Amino acid sequence: RDEMGEIAQLDEEVTKAPPGLEALSATAKLARQPAFMDDNHIEVLIDGVNTFNAMLEGIARAKKYVLFQSYIIRADEIGERFADALIKKALEGVSVRVLYDGVGTTLHRKYLKKLRKAGVQICRFNSTKFSTFNIQINFRNHRKLLVIDGSTAFLGGLNVGDDYLGKYPKVGPWRDTHCRIEGPAATTAQLSFVKDWFWAADEMIQLDWHIDPVENGEKALVLHTGPADKGETALLAHIAMVNAAEKRVWIANPYVVPPEGLANALELAVLRGVDVRILVPKKNDNLFVQFASETYAEDLLEIGVKYYRYSKGSSWWISKLC
Incomplete structure (x- = not known):
């Protein structure tokens, strides 16, 4: 109950929409999410090398918790680097949660076992949560999200795999974009993870929701959507x-x-x-x-x-x- 109260107070951080984007702000409110927030720093990350390095550096700086979510996580070279980084933080006492999609990702037991042995909480998002007869193959979770201590969020188009580094000859170079958000708007990305984790694990997580503003920052809106939304x-x-x-x-x-x-x-x-x-x-x-x-x-x-x-x-x- 206390956690829900903390989340509800996110609305107090909402600011006036930039001119012309009032309808976009209203869309967030329609989805029962915080709209624009002031005082954020946003950095665009181009392609796999820049993105993965920034994400791994973020994990290394975590002091309290790491929330990591991806549609695809491969147990290849970059996947092992992420596993090692997450294990290291878990062994240091940092709370680490990993959420992956049950269709997009197939991880072998050895990979999962070493994460869990180190204390990483890992869960699969499955559309057949309530009934094995109600299979919704299109009800997938395509989010690619990393939240560090509630204050920094990474989100965009990159899953975790060597193919996103251009290492698959049949695929060739992979052009993609991610971004890093520091500041209050990162809590909206965090809210997205909390909802998905609750769906998958039936657990409400205790997290930080009051994040200090970034000096000379900018407005940002993080809007998470999905097939369970009441509207389009x-x-x-x-x-x-x-x-x-x-x-x-x-x-x-x-x-x-x-x-x-x-x-x-x-x-x-x-x-x-x-x-x-x-x-x-x-x-x-x-x-x-x-x-x-x-x-x-x-x-x-x-x-x-x-x-x-x-x-x-x-x-x-x-x-x-x-």
Whole structure:
């Protein structure tokens, strides 16, 4: 009960939305989440080497707890580096929790055993929680999230595996984007983990929710969405951002099959003179979606959207930038 009260007080940290983004702020409130928060530092991390190094450095600095979540965790070279870092912190007395998706990740017992032996609490997100007969293969958890002591959060498109470092010859270079957030907005990312952990482990975690502001920081909004939302939170948020654009809307996404509402918002943006561009990989990891994207590309080009293909090697990526 005390923990729920602490979480509820996050609303006290919410600040006024930047001009033009009031609808986006309202979308967060619709999803019963904190909206914009002041005094944060945000750093964009490009590709696997920069991202993984920053995440491992963050884990090494943890003093109280580490919350680590990924759709895919591979027991390869980089996966072992993460395991070693998490084990080291757990042995130092830091609380460490790991959450992975039951479909996206397949970890062998040896990997799991050494984590648990060191005191790492590890749990699988499974859509069949309540009934083995109610299999929802599409009800997956694709979040890639790391929270350090409640004050620093890493989130974006990178799972944990050597393929995200370009070490799979058949895949080639992997272009992706992550970010690091320091400040009060990191608690919203933390809230996302708490909800997912409660679903998977039926445990409410005791954490820090009052985070000091960053000097000369900036506004940030962390919006977590999923299939359990009562409304179309993610769609509404994207439409709100496109509608608010005055100069440009640049989107990087490997899966461009926009719902009608978002396609209409992009068309309106073009009509009012906004520079709308979409960047997709030349090679996609899902042929069905690639074919569907090609079909939509024709429609988007007709309404004036500029459409580009990223062709550095056989690059794939899963970050969604807008």
